[in-house]
Amino acid sequence: MHILYLHQYFITPQQVGGTRSYEFARRFVNAGHQVTMLTAQDRSFPWTGKNPFRKREIMGIQVIEIKAGYADSRYGTTLSYWKRMFNFLHFALISSCALFSLSMPDVIFATSTPLTIGIPALFARKRWRVPFVFEVRDLWPEAPIQMAALKNPVNIALARWLERTIYRHAEHIVALSPGMAEGVQQAGVAAQKVSVIPNASDIELFHPDVDGAAVRDRLRLHGRFVCTYFGAMGEANDLTYVLQAARILQTKQEQQIVFVLHGHGKRRAELQAFCQQHHLMNVVFSDSVPEKDYIAQLAAASDVCMTIYKNVPVLYTCSPNKFFDALAAGRPVLVNTPGWLQELVNTYEVGVFVQPENAESLVEQVTYLRDHPELCARYGKNARRLAETQFSRDQLAAQLLEILHHIAIKQERQA
Template sequence: MKILYVHQYFITPAQHGGTRSYEFAKHLMSRGHEVTMITSGLQNTEFPVKAGDKVTEHDCDGIRVLSIAAGYNDARRGTGMGGFARMRNFLRFANLATKVGKTVAKPDIILCSHTPLTVGLTGIRLKKHFGVPFVFEVRDLWPDALINIGALRNPLAIWFLRRMERRAYDGADHIVALSPGMKLGVCRQGVAEEKVSVIPNSSDLELFHPDIDGSEHRERLGLRGKFTAIYFGAMGLANGLDYALEAANILKRRERDDIVLVLHGEGGMKSDLKARAAHANLTNVIFSDSLPSKQEVSRVVASCDVCMTIYKATKEVTWSPNKMFDALAAGKPVLINVGQWLGETIEENGCGISCSPEDPTDLADALEKLSADPHLRARMGRNSRALAENEFDRKKLAARLENVLAETLS
């Protein structure tokens, strides 16, 4: 197959963020398929670049990548933007991606990965231009997710995104959802069940591993002699990290200075979170800044005892967070405040503890429980790695995507 793959947030292992589209593209190429990726402002200069008009051509480990001068490549930038500025950037990317896409050789199939939702417009236009099938990957439900966390309240904006959502779903020949909750949300918009496949996020079994030495970062962060839980990922409104600060405050009142929370990453809420932690004198919270590569992130994770997957409490759970799957690969117990399929997966497989999303006392209690029981931590860690290998191996999930593309094309 000749695949035209459009993903605004295409990330390589040398950058920060999820590498799903990179890994899937590599798998497809290893199977003899041709992949051309269109993305936004790829900042990694490690790869050869061929300059063009508003587009640079990269050879990213054999993947032909067309990086266009519209939108932005790092999703964390959006957490500090207003809604209008973000939408303007999204539409610019969708429009220029369409123009650039029309200049490539005719593909056999088009694969567009959302977010943002606007990339669905690119898929529809390129489908019409080339007369080939279009597969739409839904990584988050818009506008539902934005409404649920209170980030979107304007009735006109909601109507506009609802209209765009339905248009993208109707225009796609097949849809890939990253969680059962996302599939349910897609089908609620009138899409037939058989038109939607679930392919969750995957665990990076090579990059994250129980045998990685994290001692350097443990010293750097001053974690010696402390029981440490880490959150690593974006620090935006949807991540709800005030929940972690509340848990830290509870532990402080209980005089559990031996338990430390590390918050690693960047995002629009980071400065506010740091200010709140300083105001409350939360010396048991350590903020860790971005590192040069995801490989370094894996070492920071290795330096800690358990991992936290935290999101803002919402009525519905549709997330498929990279951080949870990488925590499983690292062989760490997982403390998660997200219910339904994510929390159930962790609890039912003995990989950690599911905490109430509304009550940070639950997180504080879970931290105390695990800090007191190294044997329980070890068992949960082994279960985490086993689950990552058996259910969330990236190679297995990439093969499922390949099957979806082949069946859609046929």
């Protein structure tokens, strides 16, 4: 089977970011299938010549890079909303043109965000008359609407029209959480047309046996109870809430608990300024290092791993990599989003839920965990077990491949 895989943010393990598409595509190739990946340019790999497309092979995946847009989603967090929209549309246009140089696939698989990745998918579907499957990683345009990034009524109407057009023409839709699946169905899609395949745990890189001593030394964390956040520091991740908890703890002269924040985003400088203004000694900002396994070591150096979002309903549907990697690391998880993540935490006893926008709740929970090491140990064991049994990449990639194969076979029978 030849799978045309469209993902603007295709990331390999040598880069920083989520590698879901790489890991799934690699497993599709290992299963004997041909995968052509259409993605934005890797800016770390020098571009020579004037051709707007270039080809590379990565672990058997035929990668077609487009000299448009950007593949590093972290870069996008530094841009204004309108600059991001321009980049999205530019990539959609040029990638649609690139389709003329490709051979006919058996099935098309397009994964968001951005929602505009559906444009070349629709074009490919029409050109070759082959089915396409659409993956929803975030509910667009609902997310930017609720985050007040998209306000113009005309633009909202256009975005909703594109969303429904993509959903209507997709043979099947894959959502990364039950909440996202509900959002897709509320847009008019039949329930039987939607499947949930969440983000996966990297059970090879993240492991309870990883040694975090070097990171504890580097960040001067020895003897302290470490609560770590790793990921984007943007508008959707309201880490001011964590700093308010740190301030409460410092006021109580509680210095044994420390918050480690690792990542980038346009709010990082603001967060650092807040810490300096209030002389917070219990917050540590971790800088990026070249070693890919640093995040795994950071998780191993932590007593608790936090998944924090702004208190916006659409964000309750998120399926964040950081959460699943914390499970793989065998660390208790702390979440502040009601909904699916809260249900996972409570049902499988892998951590705690804290009330969003309630710094006192965060203080209460981390203090309780610090005072009950046996509970942390039990949560950590449960977390690793959950990662292995329900969220391994092999298991989830196989589920997606089964859907793609079923759709392709169904098309053959109808032809």
